Amino acid sequence: MKREVVRKAIHFLGLLYIPSYIFLGRNVTLAAVVALTASSALIEALRLFGKLRIPSLLLRDHERNRPAAYLYFGIAMSVVTAIFPEDACFSAIVCGIVGDGVAGIAKRAERLRKLSHLLMFAISFLALYLLTLKPFPSAVATVVAVVAERYPRIGKIYVDDNLSIPLLSSLSFWLFSSISLLVVQIYLDIS
Numbered sequence: 001m002k003r004e005v006v007r008k009a010i011h012f013l014g015l016l017y018i019p020s021y022i023f024l025g026r027n028v029t030l031a032a033v034v035a036l037t038a039s040s041a042l043i044e045a046l047r048l049f050g051k052l053r054i055p056s057l058l059l060r061d062h063e064r065n066r067p068a069a070y071l072y073f074g075i076a077m078s079v080v081t082a083i084f085p086e087d088a089c090f091s092a093i094v095c096g097i098v099g100d101g102v103a104g105i106a107k108r109a110e111r112l113r114k115l116s117h118l119l120m121f122a123i124s125f126l127a128l129y130l131l132t133l134k135p136f137p138s139a140v141a142t143v144v145a146v147v148a149e150r151y152p153r154i155g156k157i158y159v160d161d162n163l164s165i166p167l168l169s170s171l172s173f174w175l176f177s178s179i180s181l182l183v184v185q186i187y188l189d190i191s
Contacts, residue, residue, distance in 0.1 A: 004108045007058060008101045017077070017093045018131070021086060030081045037074030044071050069162040076166035084170045087133050088141075091173035092166035094131070095145035099124030100165055103149055117146050134177055141173035 021029045044067045046052035059068055073096060080092045103120035106112040112119065121142050128138035148164040 004105055007060075008105055010058070011097055011101050014073070014077075014093065014097045018090060021081075021089060026081065026086070030078070033074065033081050034078050037071070037078050040071045040074050044068060069160060072160040073162040073166065076163045080166050080170045084174050087137075087177065088170040088174040090131055090133060091128055091138060091141040092170035094127045095124045095142060095169040096162065096166040098127050099142065099145055100149055100161060103146075117150055120149060121146050133173075134180065136180055137173045137177040140176045141169040144172040145169040 017029065017033070020032065024032075043052060043054075047054055048065070048067070054068075063069065076096070077089075077092065080089055084092070099120040102123045103116040106116035106119050124142040124145060125138055128142065129135065145165045145168065148159075148168050149161045152159055152161050152164070
């Protein structure tokens with residue numbers, strides 16, 4: 001449990017993305033995310049080729065011989081920041097960091113294990129609500145994030161949830177936000 005809390009504490013530093021985006025703008029945030037992801041790729045290459053050691057406390061067992069989760073998350077957030085609007089980016093960061101982080105900790109607490117996905121949904125949705133994002137697209141994005149976390153395999157292929165959660169939650173937020181706007185526009189045109 002201690003190991004997971006340490007990992008998630010580092011994980012939660014990614015929430016600095018939101019004030020960065022708000023105060024510095026999309027382009028500066030994108031440049032920072034891409035630079036951090038490129039640095040992560042270099043660190044991971046050095047680590048995997050035995051030229052750099054990272055404390056074992058920071059790595060899960062399955063990450064010892066393959067790229068660590070933070071690289072997948074950086075790749076996902078680089079793509080998300082480049083192509084989606086602000087609110088969809090925020091849904092990605094909240095679901096990927098807050099929701100997945102809470103679920104990860106809950107899975108390691110015996111009394112909360114069975115509630116991990118419900119907690120992931122509730123905490124993600126609450127955080128998006130507090131950011132004043134649209135409720136319907138937020139609910140859809142959080143459900144999609146929970147499904148991505150719960151079912152990390154597509155057939156026999158494993159997809160790291162640090163890649164799938166930000167990509168799928170931002171895409172679903174954007175799609176359902178766009179559909180909602182379209183429905184309202186059609187309704188106003190008919191009225």
